[in-house]
Amino acid sequence: MAELSVSVNGELTAAQVDPRTLLSDYLRDHLGLTGTHVGCEHGYCGACTVLVDGASVRSCLTLAVQADGRSVDTVESLASNGELHPIQQAFKECHGLQCGFCTPGLLMSVLELAATNPGCGRDEIREHLSGNVCRCTGYHHIVDAVEAALNSVREQGDGS
Amino acid sequence: MKPPRFAYCAPQTLPELLEILSEAGDEAVVLAGGQSLLPMLNLRLAAPSHVIDLDRVPGLDRIDGANGCVEVGAMVTHRRMETDPVVAASAPLARCAAGFVGYRAIRNRGTVGGSVAHADPAAEWPIVLLALDGAVDLASVRGWRSVAAEDFFESVYTTAKRPDEVVTSLSFGSRFAHSWGFSEFQRRVGDFATVAVAVACVMESGEVAEARVAIAGVADRPVRCPEAEAALVAGSRSAASDAAAAARDSIEPISDIHGSSSFRKRLIYAETQRAALQALRANGAGADDG
Ligand SMILES: Cc1cc2nc3c(=O)[nH]c(=O)nc-3n(C[C@H](O)[C@H](O)[C@H](O)COP(=O)(O)OP(=O)(O)OC[C@H]3O[C@@H](n4cnc5c(N)ncnc54)[C@H](O)[C@@H]3O)c2cc1C
Ligand code: FES
Ligand code: FES
Numbered sequence: 001m002a003e004l005s006v007s008v009n010g011e012l013t014a015a016q017v018d019p020r021t022l023l024s025d026y027l028r029d030h031l032g033l034t035g036t037h038v039g040c041e042h043g044y045c046g047a048c049t050v051l052v053d054g055a056s057v058r059s060c061l062t063l064a065v066q067a068d069g070r071s072v073d074t075v076e077s078l079a080s081n082g083e084l085h086p087i088q089q090a091f092k093e094c095h096g097l098q099c100g101f102c103t104p105g106l107l108m109s110v111l112e113l114a115a116t117n118p119g120c121g122r123d124e125i126r127e128h129l130s131g132n133v134c135r136c137t138g139y140h141h142i143v144d145a146v147e148a149a150l151n152s153v154r155e156q157g158d159g160s
Numbered sequence: 161m162k163p164p165r166f167a168y169c170a171p172q173t174l175p176e177l178l179e180i181l182s183e184a185g186d187e188a189v190v191l192a193g194g195q196s197l198l199p200m201l202n203l204r205l206a207a208p209s210h211v212i213d214l215d216r217v218p219g220l221d222r223i224d225g226a227n228g229c230v231e232v233g234a235m236v237t238h239r240r241m242e243t244d245p246v247v248a249a250s251a252p253l254a255r256c257a258a259g260f261v262g263y264r265a266i267r268n269r270g271t272v273g274g275s276v277a278h279a280d281p282a283a284e285w286p287i288v289l290l291a292l293d294g295a296v297d298l299a300s301v302r303g304w305r306s307v308a309a310e311d312f313f314e315s316v317y318t319t320a321k322r323p324d325e326v327v328t329s330l331s332f333g334s335r336f337a338h339s340w341g342f343s344e345f346q347r348r349v350g351d352f353a354t355v356a357v358a359v360a361c362v363m364e365s366g367e368v369a370e371a372r373v374a375i376a377g378v379a380d381r382p383v384r385c386p387e388a389e390a391a392l393v394a395g396s397r398s399a400a401s402d403a404a405a406a407a408r409d410s411i412e413p414i415s416d417i418h419g420s421s422s423f424r425k426r427l428i429y430a431e432t433q434r435a436a437l438q439a440l441r442a443n444g445a446g447a448d449d450g
Binding site: 060 | 195
């Protein structure tokens with residue numbers, strides 16, 4: 001067993017884990033944060049995407065022990081006080097989801113995009129999200145949602 | 161699926177790491193970004209006795225530029241290669257190729273050392289190293305050595321690295337750094353290349369004095385194509401097309417689910433021509449082509 005101490009959505013968590021525990025399973029099984037979805041478990045679908053120290057990673061391709069001492073953000077960090085995050089709101093308004101399986105990973109990828117390249121256009125949005133597979137929407141509404149989300153993030157940025 | 165059981169350790173210094181590696185034997189693996197190892201563990205294609213995490217070993221994530229050469233620590237991520245100013249200035253081919261490696265989340269964690277140690281024949285870093293006359297630096301309890309890219313890649317997932325050795329850094333030379341081109345065909349942005357081509361030239365008074373054409377996705381390892389290199393040096397007005405035809409005609413590419421051999425031959429032509437044109441245009445030579 002290995003000692004692990006990792007901040008998840010701003011709260012410090014500590015545990016003893018088998019070193020082979022994936023970060024995705026630590027989040028879901030140990031912490032009950034089942035918002036992070038698991039599809040392929042080999043890096044292709046993107047459903048399990050979370051942020052580690054602000055950068056998107058596949059939680060299925062990260063051992064929990066590799067997150068030791070770091071800070072992890074999951075989809076559960078987005079909404080606060082019952083209010084959707086602007087990115088979530090945009091997905092809702094633009095029909096950026098149907099079954100919702102891919103959505104947590106997409107939202108976290110978009111959160112990274114909003115932080116690092118909020119001024120980007122549709123082509124760059126598509127490129128950034130090429131590692132997030134969605135089997136329902138056909139992607140057009142997702143790109144619409146991300147465009148709208150980046151607009152509202154930019155407006156908020158201008159306002160402050 | 162989930163990884164099989166293994167013992168895990170995270171050494172804190174390079175000597176400690178090398179000691180552990182020399183004692184652990186062939187069944188141990190080192191863990192860098194995990195973007196190739198974790199899929200293999202999850203699919204149970206690998207069942208190592210020990211997983212030795214490189215993350216806490218200091219000094220493996222430096223990027224040093226001196227005299228136009230760049231030395232990149234093994235633990236430098238693909239994403240850092242895409243954004244680092246020293247890399248952009250001294251090895252612009254490397255910066256360009258970095259953007260083709262996987263998706264953003266893969267680039268955020270995957271490392272250059274892991275990519276060359278893993279030696280996927282379709283990977284970008286090996287052909288960048290070949291095109292820039294680079295080398296792979298290795299350490300073990302027996303000492304240090306540097307292996308030229310040309311001698312490092314032996315076959316699918318197989319390199320000149322011995323089991324007790326760790327890749328410490330990659331060195332990119334300066335001679336080929338400034339006239340370069342890169343082009344690849346991928347089915348979806350971020351997927352592994354079906355065929356990728358890196359071209360780099362040494363220019364002397366506006367002429368190609370030496371050339372490198374390195375191709376991924378066509379054989380059991382990254383290959384150089386001397387016939388295409390000779391066509392670039394010959395320097396006709398249609399040098400890029402000559403090089404593309406030479407590459408297509410001299411290489412018998414593999415067939416797999418991503419593309420038949422004859423499809424890959426067409427890709428070799430197209431990608432070599434594009435990369436060569438880019439390399440020549442950077443110097444205003446051979447610009448009539450294409
Ligand atoms: C969905 C997906 C798409 C991808 N697309 C691409 C792509 O388009 N192009 C591409 O090139 N790659 C691609 N990759 C692979 C990715 O680039 C990996 O990051 C890389 O191949 C391995 O680097 P790593 O740091 O993750 O190594 P790890 O996965 O940690 O290790 C891989 C192997 O190398 C060994 N190793 C690692 N570091 C060292 C070292 N310093 N010394 C000695 N041995 C070492 C390990 O023991 C292991 O055997 C993709 C991966 C995924 C999951
Ligand atoms: S579950 Fe991690 S990428 Fe598919
Ligand atoms: S909404 Fe169903 S997979 Fe994307």
